[in-house]
Every structure is written in C-alpha cells, then in structure tokens.
Amino acid sequence: MDYVVLGNDLNTWMIAIGIAAAVSMALYAAKRFLVRRIGAFAEHTATHVDDMAVRVLKTTSTAFIVAMGLYAGTQWLLLSPKAETLLRNLAVAILLLQIARWLDVGVRGWIDFYRKKRGATDVAATTSTAALTFVARAALWAVILLMILDNFGVNITTLVASLGIGGIAVALAVQNILGDLFSSLSILLDKPFVVGDFITVDDLAGTVQYVGLKTTRIRSLNGEEIVFSNSDLLKSRIHNVRRMETRRVVFSVGVTYEVTEEQLESIPGMLKEIVSAQPQLKFDRAHFKSYGPSSLDFEVVYVMQTPDYGLFMDTQQAINFELFKRFNRAGIEFAYPTQTVKLSNPEVLRGEAANETYDGTEERRRPAPEPRPKSQ
Incomplete structure (x- = not known):
C-alpha cells in the first residue's frame, strides 16, 4: 500500500474508485427510478408534460453518468491545480452537452406533439414547424458551444463579434430569403x-x-x-x-314606371314575404331605393345563416323564381334599359317625313325642286 501513483497511494485510489462507482450507480438508479415512476404516472394522465419528462430523462447518457461519477471520485485525490482545473472544465463541458441534449429532445418532442395535434387540420404545420425546429436547435447548440469554449478559457468576445459581422453580411445578402x-x-x-x-x-x-x-x-x-x-x-x-360564418346578400329589382301606385306600395311587402319564406336565412330589409333612368329600383338585403355558396345560389334562384311568378300574377313588369325621345315639334317633322321618298336601297332622297319662273 506504499505505492504512489500520480501523487496518491493505493488506498486513496481505491477510495476514489469506490466513490466514482457509488455515484455512478446512484445516478443510474435515480434515472431508472424517475423514468419508471413518472412513466407510470403518465399512463393515467392526458397531459403531454409528463410524457415529455419521461422522454427527456430517457436520453440521459450513460457516458454522462460515468463522467459525473469519475469527477466525484477525483475530488478525493490530491491533484495539481492544473489537473483539477482541466477535470473541472471537462466535467462542466460534459454537463453542458447533456443539458443541450435534454433541451434538444424537449424541443423536438414539442414540435412532434404540435404536428400530431395540428396535422389533421393544418397540413402546413409540418413544413412550417420544420423551419421553427431548425432555428431553435441551431440557436441552442450555438449557445452551448460558446459556453463550452468560454469554460475552457477561450475569449469568445472576438468570436461573437466576428460572427455578428459575418451574420450581418449574410443577412444583407439573403434578406429576401430570410x-x-x-x-x-x-x-x-x-x-x-x-x-x-x-x-x-x-x-x-x-x-x-x-x-x-x-x-x-x-x-x-x-x-x-x-x-x-x-x-x-x-x-x-x-x-x-372558409372562415366566413354568415353571408350578407344584397340584390336589386327594377320595375317599369308604368306601375300603379297600389302596385308600387305592395312591392316591399311582397319582397319580404318571398325572402322570409326561404329556409336558413334571415330577412333584413326591402325598400324602394331610387328612381333609375328607366326603372323604379328596390333593394333587398338578407343574411344567409351558412357560408355555403351552393346553398346561397339555390336560395337566390328560388327567390328569383317566386319573384317572377308573383310579379306576373300582380301585373307588374320588370324594367329593362329603354329610352324615350321627346320631340319639340312633332307635326313639322311628320310633314317633312311625308315629302321624303326612299328607293329600294333605302337611300334618303330630297324632294324635287319647284320650277323657277324665267325672267322676262
């Protein structure tokens, strides 16, 4: 037992190895215990958090457990300050890598859960979440890498500044893509x-x-x-x-100016009866709106209780059919574009028209001139 290895006798090395083994076994047992207990609890719940916790704990690396055990064992040894610093930096780097692994699995698990939840109703989530996953994981591993370098004493200030300048240049070059x-x-x-x-x-x-x-x-x-x-x-x-819940419909009807006063006053009520008789709609109003160039214009407004366009067209068609029947029975004529020309002196124009003659080509001819008297 008087042998000395790296400044420590065999008893010290045996104790250090025992500590390392004990810590490693304790960490491994704790991992299995937590996975088993949380997994059993997750089977009886509908939440996603406990399932995610089990998934993250299962990714705890055996190499990480052994490394933590070895680091704990080296605390019993007498080592040089340089060796202690190196072991501490290695232990911190391994711990950071394991934390990055946990977070990476957590991010991917959340994305998978989101895809399964939204995949049936949102197919675009599969493509778009891929971009979100890439950005989140890239940022995570970049931060962990910088922390590991800083832990080993590397001055990352210059590196971060260089990356910032390079990032600005790349961003300007691909700003449309970004x-x-x-x-x-x-x-x-x-x-x-x-x-x-x-x-x-x-x-x-x-x-x-x-x-x-x-x-x-x-x-x-x-x-x-x-x-x-x-x-x-x-x-x-x-x-x-697609997100339309109701459909507001406005349409106009024009009747001729030859309609009687009684017919004119009955049209709004007639329009209300026709529209209100249709299913799945709510009548809003029907009014004599304006005097048009060749028609008396009525405006009708109703609201369809469903956004279905086919049902809307069927309803409007039924309204048009019934409107045609009711107007026909009431003797009301639909208006169409017409023009009436008022003559200022129709008698003179009719006289001139009687003196005009036309040939087979319907070319207009002037009346024959009267003979002029010869001068004596």
Missing part, C-alpha cells in the same frame, strides 16, 4: 390561413395547397397554380372565405 422564412414562421404562429382554406388576395382567389419556407401555393378556380412569396402575401389584404 424575410420569406420569417414570414413563414408568422403564418405558422398567427395562422391567417391554413392548407385547404379558400382565400382571396387582391384580385386573385383560390384554395391554399402548400405553405413552404419561401412560397405559398394556391390553386385558382381556373385550375392553374398561383405562387406567392410569403413576405409579399402577408403584405396583401387576405380574405379567408
């Missing part, structure tokens, strides 16, 4: 629309088919695919038709 990337994340988080929604952007309309990292693709009513840049899309005014 703008579309962050717009994709904005679509993911804010959800102005999802895949399957029918939207209108300015004068273009269609069904959203794909939301990517840079572009969003829409299938128009004519069948062609319209590709929008994500940043340009968010700058536009988007009308999401």
